[in-house]
Amino acid sequence: MQTTRIMCNFDEVDTKRIENIKKNMLNPTREISLERALLYTESYKETQGQAVILRRAKAVAHILDHVQISIREGELLVGNRTIKPRSGIVSPEMDPYWIFDEIDTMDTRPQDQFHFSEENKKIYKNVLYAYWQGKCMKDFITKKIDKDIQKSIDEGVVSLNQTDKGQGHIILDFPTILKHGIKEYMDILNEHISKNPDNDFLCAALIVFEAFSRHCLRYEKLARSEAEHQGISAKRREELLYIAFMCNKLSTEKPENFQEGLQLVWLTSIAAQYESNASSMSLGRMDQYLYKLYLSSLNQGYSKETLLSYLIDFYLKTNDVVILRSQTSAKSFAGFPVGYNIALGGLDSFGRSSINELSYLFLDAYAYVKTPQPNLSVRTNELISQKFLNKTCETIRMGTGIPQLFNDEVCVPAFLTKRVTLDDARDYAIVGCVEVTIPGRTYGLHDIAMFNFLRVMELTMYSFKGDHTITYEKLYQKMKERISYYVELITRGSDIVDLGHREFAPTPFLSSLVLDCLQNGKDLTEGGARYNFSGVQGIGQANLSDSMYVLKKMVFENKEITFDEMLEAMEKNFEGKYASLQEHVINDFDKYGNDNDEIDFIAADMFKHYSTEMSKYTNIRGGQFNPGAYTVSAHIPLGEAVGATPDGRKKQEQLADGGLSPMVGRDRLGPTAVLKTVSKLDNMLMVNGSLLNLKFQPNTLNGKEGIEKFSNFLRAFTKLKIQHVQFNVQSKDTLLDAQKNPDNYRGLVVRVAGYSAFFVDLNEKIQNDIIARASHTL
Secondary structure, three states: OOOOOOOOOOOOOOHHHHHHHHHHHHOOOOEEEOHHHHHHHHHHHHOOOOOHHHHHHHHHHHHHHHOOOOOOOOOOOOOOOOOOOOOEEOOOOOOOHHHHHHOOOOOOOOOOOOEOOHHHHHHHHHHHHHHHOOOOHHHHHHHHOOHHHHHHHHOOOEEEOOOOOOOOOEEOOHHHHHHHHHHHHHHHHHHHHHHOOOOHHHHHHHHHHHHHHHHHHHHHHHHHHHHOOOOOOHHHHHHHHHHHHHHHHHOOOOOOOHHHHHHHHHHHHHHHHHHHOOOOEEOEOHHHHOHHHHHHHHHOOOOHHHHHHHHHHHHHHHOOOOOOOOHHHHHHOOOOOOOOEEEEEOEOOOOOEOOOHHHHHHHHHHHHHOOOOOEEEEEEOOOOOHHHHHHHHHHHOOOOOOOEEEEHHHHHHHHHOOOOOHHHHHOOEEEOOOEEEOOOOEEOOOOOEEEEHHHHHHHHHHOOOOOOOOOHHHHHHHHHHHHHHHHHHHHHHHHHHHHHHHHHOOOHHHHHOOOOHHHHOOOHHHOOOOEEOEEEEEEOHHHHHHHHHHHHHHHHHOOOOOHHHHHHHHHOOOOHHHHHHHHHHHHOOOOOOOOOHHHHHHHHHHHHHHHHHHOOOEOOOOOEEEEEEOOOOOHHHHHHOOOOOOOOOOOOOOOOOOOOOOOOOOOOOOHHHHHHHHHOOOHHHOOOOEOOEEEEOHHHHOHHHHHHHHHHHHHHHHHOOOOEEEEEOOOHHHHHHHHHOHHHHOOOEEEOOOOEEEHHHOOHHHHHHHHHOOEEOO
16 A cells, blocks of 8 residues: 555646546547446356346446546546446346337437447347347336236326336435445445345445455556656646555545545446446535545645645536436436436534535536536525525526525425434435435435326316216316326336336445445345335426316306317317417416416315325335426426327427426516415425426626525525425527527536536427526516
8 A cells, every 4th residue: 555645736727627628528429338238248147046136246346347447638536437438338137128229220319319339239239139138127127017007108197217227316325435435344344244144235245345446446557557658747647646546545445635535436436337327326415525524635735726626527527427318218318417416505413504615615616617417406494694695696697507406494394204314304415306315325216207197187188078067176086086096006117117126236336335224234125225215206287287277267167168179179289270279278367387376276286186195105115105296308208198288288299397397488477476386385295306497587697686686586485495496597599599500509508407408419399498488587
């Protein structure tokens, strides 16, 4: 072990270096990488007959030992999933079929394209597909889905996720690995094994941890090798030697400063990615668990510019990872959302504000990168300082949609209703897009399924066709009955997916870094975590309440048309003689988002019923099903499953974006009215997360006065006890020009749903959706 400390200190942030790293990372064509899949398969062929969890562990260890590694030009932190940046990694052990079916369209599909070389296509077909067909997780899930669940999927009501890739949406216990280091963590594992030597989970976790230590040493060796290259600058040699020093030390010891802490967090995250190849391996409350190391670095003589430079490099690393999804999945998760979410601020275990100096540095660092990742989230509450709130507003003003805000006044008590302890509830963080979780203690399956409210309404309406006894009350009650029916199906379907991951994709490394798994001697998929939730998103509340209100007023109270005439107008897609009817229902009836109690109650009541029904079910790990209200970008494909609806929406048009946002263009009374509408829904029921999108004209936030108005708006959001809000601050003209001249706007980042993306990476439908959202002033 090298003991000499090699100090790498900077007087200022090197913006030229940052831009060069961004250019080298973002400009190359995204390619498909088969390396992980080939190494995984190679190991699996050698371990036939062994327990699945041991086979998984040995496969991950084989990857960590043999995957190609590189150090990007100019970077200060190391660790990459692939040699080439932003490559898509396939997981045929989960589902080889969609890749086989789409192998020739990856380059040209509408969203999230990847180059699949002809050579790799042959290897995939002849080696990977040939081995995994008939023995993958998808086969298991497909066989378990019964006809009723399948019918609900075919009807467009139920959408089951995570059937074709590893399960992410989790935050590791980073504070503990930082506290102990790798060697001491392996000692802890050995101690557990000594008491329970036949426990396959514990043995599997140790296998991966030993490989993780060796993986760190591989980077030490590479950094030393590159430092010896002829012609390398003295400055770069010093940086590489410091990288070598860090990686050698971290292979066994715990970090002692901020740089080492960031490096260990990133290498741990990359190891988890090799195991799961999943989205949303989020990062938790970094300003809290790295704060002592930050202070230690300052005491060791490092400049703030040096620490800021390392943090900027960490941010850039989070953009080097992208997730390969099927064409169908890419519609719902468009723009490569990876889910490296970082929560800032919030409360400590005593209920006091936990904002610190590092919280500000995290916002400062983002100003240098302005990239889609990391997905920063600020936790706000009644105690938030005006200074930090203003800093948050100034960061939002940059126009990338980052950070988003979460309300402690909702999230903490909501977790208490789910039997989470007060200390743990106050420590909540955000995983993925907007899913709230207890970091390092939860296996929440936060994105296991989606529930299409509007499709339920459509099916319910057509079931009454020709029934002249129909009343609004009958329709409303039948709607609730149908929700109850489909909730039972979606929970059963979710359990099958959950079981598929248990049987085919246990995660011993990930599990060992979630509290209580080691003590329980169980993998996450077996229910080893402290908290075991399953999260199902309810989508389409705004369209549902708008439609039900139109039916109530127009059909049943005013009797302008009959119920069957409305059905006929819907069947005709509001065309021909029904075109004027569409204009009437859109323009002459109030809509969700405009502070109308009657409409807003429909949304609140239906979601409460949905939540109540969901809470009746327990998943296979013994945890509760938690409802959520967010769409990611699924409001586009879910809208394609629904015909024309009474709110004036045409066949296959998008649903309202976000989850709690009004239908595009229907929020006519300004942003405060939107807040008041959303506040009438019981936000505490949305334990799995919710999403409210708002769009502001850029000049609204100009100057000191603009920031003051905006910060007051955010304090109103907090007082109204709304769980979440996020913002796009881009002009319509800029977005339209970016559509016409994409090469001029390669760096333009916008808010899509619970995540941001490069605008030019989005397909035209999603671009149009963002452009069409109502743009507000204060």
